[in-house]
Amino acid sequence: MKHWKPTEEQKHQWEEKGFFIERNVVPEDTAFDMRGVIKNELLKPEPSGNPNADPMDPMGDTPEARALRFRKLGNFCVESPLIWHTFHTGREMLAMARYFLGNDIIVKFNSVFVKPAKTGSATPWHQDNGLWRDGETEPFNAWMALDPATRQNGCMQFIPGSHKGEIVQHVLYEDSIHGELPRDLVKARIEQCGIEHIEANPGDVVCWHSSLWHYSPPNPSPNSRIAIAGVWTNPEINAGRVRPLHRWGMKNGEICTAFPPEAVQIENGKPHQLGPFPKASQIKQ
Numbered sequence: 546m547k548h549w550k551p552t553e554e555q556k557h558q559w560e561e562k563g564f565f566i567e568r569n570v571v572p573e574d575t576a577f578d579m580r581g582v583i584k585n586e587l588l589k590p591e592p593s594g595n596p597n598a599d600p601m602d603p604m605g606d607t608p609e610a611r612a613l614r615f616r617k618l619g620n621f622c623v624e625s626p627l628i629w630h631t632f633h634t635g636r637e638m639l640a641m642a643r644y645f646l647g648n649d650i651i652v653k654f655n656s657v658f659v660k661p662a663k664t665g666s667a668t669p670w671h672q673d674n675g676l677w678r679d680g681e682t683e684p685f686n687a688w689m690a691l692d693p694a695t696r697q698n699g700c701m702q703f704i705p706g707s708h709k710g711e712i713v714q715h716v717l718y719e720d721s722i723h724g725e726l727p728r729d730l731v732k733a734r735i736e737q738c739g740i741e742h743i744e745a746n747p748g749d750v751v752c753w754h755s756s757l758w759h760y761s762p763p764n765p766s767p768n769s770r771i772a773i774a775g776v777w778t779n780p781e782i783n784a785g786r787v788r789p790l791h792r793w794g795m796k797n798g799e800i801c802t803a804f805p806p807e808a809v810q811i812e813n814g815k816p817h818q819l820g821p822f823p824k825a826s827q828i829k830q
């Protein structure tokens with residue numbers, strides 16, 4: 546298994562800005578193959594992976610309309626051997642995750658961000674660990690573009706350096722699709738630190754710290770912006786947390802190649818119960 550080390554520039558970006566980009570992690574052709582698996586799934590009457598409706602749904606019942614129904618498939622990648630073996634337990638990705646996490650690696654989350662052409666909605670400003678609410682700050686997050694991700698079709702935006710602060714209480718507004726960072730704090734942070742637009746080609750990967758403030762805008766363009774994401778952690782960081790979706794990615798430096806992926810069994814762990822996010826109007830920051 547090959548070892549991976551960040552370049553000096555990536556190291557600096559990780560520490561100072563909270564993210565770095567690794568280009569061409571898989572060839573464009575492979576990225577398009579993975580995208581095809583997702584496009585095929587989206588056309589099914591009831592796609593797998595806990596589909597999360599786009600706020601614009603319902604859009605109709607033609608194949609074209611069905612392709613636009615969802616903003617996210619929350620746990621689909623465990624059902625696609627191509628995506629799982631290439632990305633979540635791919636050699637290149639696990640080599641990067643191993644640099645941060647060591648020889649035993651758990652895949653904590655997997656998701657597909659669909660952001661369909663013309664109707665794809667925004668993902669609100671958030672910190673990943675602000676949504677997880679499990680106190681984990683150290684896991685390794687990565688996201689791979691399967692379509693070109695550009696400013697036109699809603700590429701991600703990061704506030705550089707925002708990973709250095711604490712985990713902020715996420716809240717709900719009338720129009721929130723899920724918990725988000727308080728909008729007045731986001732506005733102030735952007736005025737102070739600016740925004741970086743993360744444009745990426747199919748097969749490029751962006752890695753970020755779980756506390757980084759990030760967002761993606763709606764997609765008014767004629768092109769979809771499909772991407773896959775993962776969160777990798779290790780048994781020490783994850784100790785005592787029971788989540789039914791956790792799978793083994795690497796044991797003792799060896800990639801776990803089972804399919805379906807092997808679930809992580811944690812003895813004596815307490816199930817992680819999450820209540821609703823508070824309303825923004827109830828919270829004084």
Ligand SMILES: O=C(O)CCC(=O)C(=O)O
Nearest residue numbers: 658668673701761772774
């Ligand atoms: O793909 C996107 O637009 C958002 C991804 C994201 O926010 C995440 O993976 O935490």
